[in-house]
Amino acid sequence: MLASDSGSKVQFNIYLPPTLVRRIKHRAIDEGSSLSALVERVLADYLNAAPEAGR
Incomplete structure (x- = not known):
C-alpha cells in the first residue's frame, strides 16, 4: 500500500455526500475494519488498477 510504505x-479532509459517508462507515463496521483502513485500501486498489498516467 502506498501510505504504509513509509x-x-x-490526515487530509475531503467532502463527500452524507449518504456515501454513511455507507462507507457501515461497510467498515461490517468488515471489522477502521474507516481509515478501508479508505486506504480502496484508494490503493484504485491506483494499483489504474493505468500509469502521467508518471
Whole structure:
C-alpha cells in the first residue's frame, strides 16, 4: 500500500455526500475494519488498477 510504505500517515479532509459517508462507515463496521483502513485500501486498489498516467 502506498501510505504504509513509509510507516507514517497524514490526515487530509475531503467532502463527500452524507449518504456515501454513511455507507462507507457501515461497510467498515461490517468488515471489522477502521474507516481509515478501508479508505486506504480502496484508494490503493484504485491506483494499483489504474493505468500509469502521467508518471
